Amino acid sequence: MPRRRRSAERPAVARGQRFLRGRQERAVRERAEKGVSRPRPRSSRPGVPVIDIQDVHKTYSVGDIAVHALRGVSLRIERGEYVAIVGASGSGKTTLMNILGCLDTPTSGVYRLNGLDVRGIDEDALADVRNREIGFVFQSFNLIPRTRAQANVELPLAYAGLARGARHERALAALRQVGLGQRVHHMPSELSGGQQQRVAIARALVTNPAMILADEPTGALDTVSSGEVLSIFDRLNDQGRTIILITHEQAIAAHARRVVRISDGTIIADERGSSTAEAVR
Numbered sequence: 001m002p003r004r005r006r007s008a009e010r011p012a013v014a015r016g017q018r019f020l021r022g023r024q025e026r027a028v029r030e031r032a033e034k035g036v037s038r039p040r041p042r043s044s045r046p047g048v049p050v051i052d053i054q055d056v057h058k059t060y061s062v063g064d065i066a067v068h069a070l071r072g073v074s075l076r077i078e079r080g081e082y083v084a085i086v087g088a089s090g091s092g093k094t095t096l097m098n099i100l101g102c103l104d105t106p107t108s109g110v111y112r113l114n115g116l117d118v119r120g121i122d123e124d125a126l127a128d129v130r131n132r133e134i135g136f137v138f139q140s141f142n143l144i145p146r147t148r149a150q151a152n153v154e155l156p157l158a159y160a161g162l163a164r165g166a167r168h169e170r171a172l173a174a175l176r177q178v179g180l181g182q183r184v185h186h187m188p189s190e191l192s193g194g195q196q197q198r199v200a201i202a203r204a205l206v207t208n209p210a211m212i213l214a215d216e217p218t219g220a221l222d223t224v225s226s227g228e229v230l231s232i233f234d235r236l237n238d239q240g241r242t243i244i245l246i247t248h249e250q251a252i253a254a255h256a257r258r259v260v261r262i263s264d265g266t267i268i269a270d271e272r273g274s275s276t277a278e279a280v281r
């Protein structure tokens with residue numbers, strides 16, 4: 001799939017995204033082959049946190065240098081929460097997101113997703129869980145160029161082997177949810193940055209995941225578009241979806257009901273806003 005790399009994107013992140021794309025594609029293909037594309041019950045259970053990580057470390061080896069990106073992170077996130085993970089560039093946010101999204105594995109520590117220890121899940125089942133439970137949104141949208149908004153949104157469903165009519169219908173509904181019902185036939189190049197990110201959110205939503213993981217989703221947007229994107233996340237959370245929003249900007253983090261601060265690979269604060277009591281619905 002052709003992709004342009006933004007200069008702001010560091011190679012490690014770009015590599016991570018390629019890695020992600022490969023895994024996501026494989027996940028949906030396998031699902032289609034197994035013929036399990038029909039809706040299935042969620043694996044979550046009441047009272048079990050969606051995310052529960054304990055003392056997670058991640059160390060990258062670059063030549064003979066060890067980079068300690070995460071140094072003992074523990075975090076529990078309940079279903080329906082709206083959490084911002086905020087920290088400076090290089091603090092370990094994307095590394096944490098890759099682990100939470102089962103795109104990468106910790107060097108040590110435990111990760112339970114919906115109560116299941118991901119170490120015990122084989123690669124196929126993990127790909128299935130990831131594909132079914134998690135919608136990803138990135139700073140650089142990652143839309144397919146020269147492909148209409150509707151086809152971009154349909155893609156995860158097409159891989160899953162859904163019939164054409166059903167695909168159209170669900171993609172249209174997802175695009176309407178992000179306020180783009182009038183832009184379904186536009187190419188990405190015919191859309192503003194904010195609109196492109198809304199298409200990407202529709203694509204993340206179309207498989208009806210329980211959790212949205214967004215890494216700097218407003219990083220490439222102007223203030224007005226950022227506001228539109230954030231209000232979509234607010235609304236999705238109001239509807240009960242778990243939102244994890246990664247950002248380096250305090251003002252963006254203020255949208256969440258809970259703010260987790262990360263610095264140099266460790267969590268240094270975990271603050272809940274006054275409305276957090278409503279978060280678990």
Ligand code: ADP
Nearest residue numbers: 012060062067069088089090091092093094095
């Ligand atoms: P953030 O998203 O907060 O900017 P990252 O998680 O991308 O931080 O990076 C945390 C640290 O880990 C940085 O020092 C970064 O250079 C390093 N890092 C991230 N990904 C890799 C990788 N694939 N290989 C080596 N080092 C990496």
Ligand code: MG
Nearest residue numbers: 013093094095
């Ligand atoms: Mg990052």
